[in-house]
Amino acid sequence: MASYNSPTEKVDVMEAETVNASDRSGKGEFYDGKGIRAVPGTTLESFSHLDEKKILRKMDLRLIPMLALLYLLSFLDRGNIGNAKIEGLQEDLNLSPDQYNWCLTVFFFTYAAFEVPSNLLLKKLRPSVWLPTIMVAWGTVMTLMGIVRNYHGLLVARIFLGVTEAGLFPGVAYYLTMWYCRHEIQFRQALFFSAASIAGAFSGLLAFAIAKMDGTAGLEGWRWIFILEGIATVVAAVLAFFILQDFPETATFLTEEEKAFVVFRLKYQAQAGNIDTDQVQVAQAEDFKWKYVWSAFKDWQIWVSIIMYWGVVCPLYGISLFLPTIIKNLGYTANKAQLMTVPIYITAAILAVIVAYVSDRVGKRSPFIISLYCVLIVGFSMCISTSNPKVVYGGVFITACAIYPAFPGVISWLANNLSGSYKRSAGMAMQIGIGNLGGAMAANFYRQKDGPRYILGHALELGFIGAGIIAALVLVFSYIQINRKREAKVAQGELDQYSAEELSSKGDKALTWRYML
Structure with missing residues (x-):
């Protein structure tokens, strides 16, 4: 299982949802007042200046x-x-x-x-x-x-x-x-x-x-x-x-960048470290x-x-x-x-x-x-x-x-x-x-x-x-x-059959997900 432990590891964001967004950081991250919706190209390195x-x-x-x-x-x-x-x-x-x-x-x-x-x-x-x-x-x-x-x-x-x-x-x-x-x-x-x-x-x-x-x-x-x-x-x-x-997203004790960082890091957990960044699983939609x-x-x-x-x-x-x-x-x-x-x-x-x-x-x-x-x-x-x-x-x-x-x-x-x-x-x-x-x-x-x-x-x-x-x-x-089978399937190229949206909808059943022991 691989998961990031510091803000310096890169994970590309595939999701681009910007509702009434404005670029407040000057670094390419977008905020909508309800939290962050990151644009393509945003990485954890974008937050490396945060403690x-x-x-x-x-x-x-x-x-x-x-x-x-x-x-x-x-x-x-x-x-x-x-x-x-x-x-x-x-x-x-x-x-x-x-x-x-x-x-x-x-x-x-x-x-x-x-x-x-x-x-x-x-x-x-x-x-x-x-x-x-x-x-x-x-x-x-x-x-x-x-x-x-x-x-x-x-x-x-x-x-x-x-x-x-x-x-x-x-x-x-x-x-x-x-x-x-x-x-x-x-x-x-x-x-x-x-x-x-x-x-x-x-x-x-x-x-x-x-x-x-x-x-x-x-x-x-x-x-x-x-x-x-x-x-x-x-x-x-x-x-x-x-x-x-x-x-x-609504925490009063966090700055806008800190809110963005907390939301961002939660989205990209439990993903296999050798997955192509274009197919990183994104968080499941919040609509019930x-x-x-x-x-x-x-x-x-x-x-x-x-x-x-x-x-x-x-x-x-x-x-x-x-x-x-x-x-x-x-x-x-x-x-x-x-x-x-x-x-x-x-x-x-x-x-x-x-x-x-x-x-x-x-x-x-x-x-x-x-x-x-x-x-x-x-x-x-x-x-x-x-x-x-x-x-x-x-x-x-x-x-x-x-x-x-x-x-x-x-x-x-x-x-x-x-x-x-x-x-x-x-x-x-x-x-x-x-x-x-x-x-x-x-x-x-x-x-x-x-x-x-x-x-x-x-x-x-x-x-x-x-x-x-x-x-x-x-x-x-x-x-x-299960983890071994998913690694074998990824090695065989089966991941190419799925879009980022399909991986997202599968949740913990996706090939990119690794169970914690």
Whole structure:
């Protein structure tokens, strides 16, 4: 696979779309006020006077902190029911173990169902409008969850929490691909996703502190967990309306030339380095067509990646929803159980960023993903093999420290191998949406009657991790074979049969496309 890493490598532009354009740079690049439409002959060398690292730093500072905050609150709000449970939610609402598990499960049904539509709406309604809007909605639902009085009230609240939260994670995961190149994306995904790990740490700390409000205004401590965290989400959403940017073409913090450079470099990724410049694949048209969505549903790699996704998402939700309960059932008090989750999540967040940085530098995804899945097997094997609290806690610690670095890699790997913005949008939403049905399964892995050892839950996690490893290996060997076949066809001159427009329409199925391993 060849991709450019600096502004000095030349790639000729075949596309010439200049609507009300004027030459603002004096170098032959054309701008239309909505971004760049480059004329024939423009190359990356045209932007060699720009500092690429400085531009990336500007993007990081303006995008990542706000996105991380949004996801921190999202993950906090969907997982805090586990903290509320050990503070008395189940007893106060008279929930049976099965009823509690159903309240966890229904979230994922609506969460999965609304992810693809939400990602398509993201393109239509702009991220700076759509993301804060759904955030206000789920913050309101979360706040109202603090006043539910019975099983049915909690069940309905969790259903609507799934509807309103559905668009955030797939939306942001896709949104980042509209700013960063393939060899840069996992580090940014990890910075964003590590907020989930930090949320786990904050969840324990906040629950420990908020539970002290028990009896305030006549409400139990677990109710205040929902109410205060829901209000915090709404406040953050209001800020997001003013802070979030949409796409590089309209970024207020970039100059016109910087916008042009960011858009340009995104268009010419994953192309074989020995292709004649007259046949370089251009970016897929941004006009929406249902064929782009349909092509995602027909793409085999997305369905295989969903199985791989289950291999990490089932452990993720198993840990996030049940970690406080698992630790408490080892013999610790509720307060200590809340606090003992903190070092696990902090360590996992740090490792997620480190692994992502190395993965981007190496330009590989699969070696890290498969290795981390093997570490997951070690962690859950420790949990299932003994009732010793120290060994089980160590196993859970190891497991979390593999889950959080692996998750951004799984998301980034599929994003790296889908071409065309609408297909990538739909494909990522499918992976995350259908994949999150694994959360519905994981919500029922750790049954109350199986405590304190939870052998069934740990065994099921091991089974899904094994399936994830197999799926990852299938992708690796398939990508290697496809890349070799395309190189052979190019060497035989088959590329001459296609125009630039035909290559563009084929997206990641074009002879010029090389899958990332």
